[in-house]
Amino acid sequence: MMESTASEIAQRLSHEAEAICRHYLSNGRKQGRYWIVGNAENSPGRSLYVLLTGPISGKGAAGKWTDAATGEHGDLLDLISANLRLSSLGEALDEARRFLSLPRPDPPPRAPQPNAPTGSPEAARRLWAMAQPIAGTLAEGYLASRGIVGMRNTSALRFHPHCYYWREHEPDDTQPEAWPALLAKVTDTGGNLTGLHRTWLDPTTAGKAPLDPNRKAMGNLLGHGVRIGKATDLVAAGEGLETMLSLRMALPDLPVIAALSANHLAALDLPDGIERLYIAVDSDKAGRFAADTLADRARSSGIETVPLAFRLEDANADLRAFGLHDLRAHLRPQLAPQDVERLLASSAA
The missing domain is CATH 3.40.1360.10 (Dna Topoisomerase Vi A Subunit; Chain: A, domain 2)
Known part of the structure; x- marks a missing residue:
């Protein structure tokens, strides 16, 4: 079922090859039948090229891409996964459905997940999975207020509109507050998520939230970044x-x-x-x-x-x-x- 779903979505993506390139590879440019950019992470350059027109499958299909510098190649699902540094086909399919405005399939029934220990890498992974890209969000506005622009496709950044905040020195049973937050993904040298850095934001000013402290890290940070x-x-x-x-x-x-x-x-x-x-x-x-x-x-x-x-x-x-x-x-x-x-x-x- 997963292979059938992936094949169907890959074919739908091929019809939107140029739109996908303009969204995920905004530092590139169209040249004839190709979109040219530095690499799958959207660096400026001319190493990676994406076919914009062609059949929906097989050799020369629209959406097929190759990075001449690394030898990497694939279809648009692979490109989305590499661009956002996603860790599974399921995540790539979810992002593709979001781009194509397709509904997500009903998940199979499963046993409830046990709570992850507070502040653990597993808690960080779950929080990251619930967040969204920063494009058009308060997080993008916050960065702009600091003079930082052009980061909306940065895969290491996400936005959570209601991120829990526990005030320091409060009793353990105190209910947390919820504030918008800019999330930054902490990874090891292999690209594996080990933690998160959270900057809570004020929805009125787009600056940092009036909290002390207004930044906290969770997970395993030592050696990572x-x-x-x-x-x-x-x-x-x-x-x-x-x-x-x-x-x-x-x-x-x-x-x-x-x-x-x-x-x-x-x-x-x-x-x-x-x-x-x-x-x-x-x-x-x-x-x-x-x-x-x-x-x-x-x-x-x-x-x-x-x-x-x-x-x-x-x-x-x-x-x-x-x-x-x-x-x-x-x-x-x-x-x-x-x-x-x-x-x-x-x-x-």
Whole structure:
């Protein structure tokens, strides 16, 4: 039944090949019968190409794609799964049905799921599954208020309209409040979800909610982080989510990892195969110590390290104070010479 459903939905998707590319691969462009983009995660470039016209199945079918750089290929279901880094065919089918406005099939009856321990990786996985993409939500508005735009297709971010919040030092039986929240997926080097970072939002102002604290993490964070873009021979690491999203805006071809705190940055597990690590250095004492600790660990593994300094406390503060063009100009002389054209070419305009 699953194979039949997948085949039927894949054929429906093939009729919407160009619309799907414009939605999930917005950094690409149409060229003849193809949609051209950098990779399945929507990086700018020309490596991945998608057939926009053709038969609904078989060789040369509409929606078939190939990444010339990696050899990956597949149909539009595979593309959606790779774009959003989904972990199962069922998740890809659900996302495809959402795009096509199809109803979900009735689930088979099953025994009730036991409660996941509060704050556990399993609780994080369940909360993530209940959230939605940030496009058009309060979470996207919050990021825009911090000067961060163009992240609506970022698979590591989701929005939950009613995320529970337990106030500190309240009795155990106190009922939680529910606030909108920006969720950021914490993963290990293999891309497996290990936790979540939650930023609760004020629905009136689109800023942070009037809670103390208004950010909390859950699950297993040690060594892990919020990963945006697929690590290649280069990757950047830093503390805050907004810091690394700002750096990603300035250098959209540079994969980034937000470790979410100074202590976790110092202990971050680095992906295999990287040759050069950029470290976004927060200006406080803890930030500098964490950056130095991570740099020492990286160099001991034969990885070149390049610190990135900012005029204010972090990249997001610079972005808001000086603007995107100025942030890029400030970063340019700090980049390794061989990376300047590679990292700034797509943002030259």
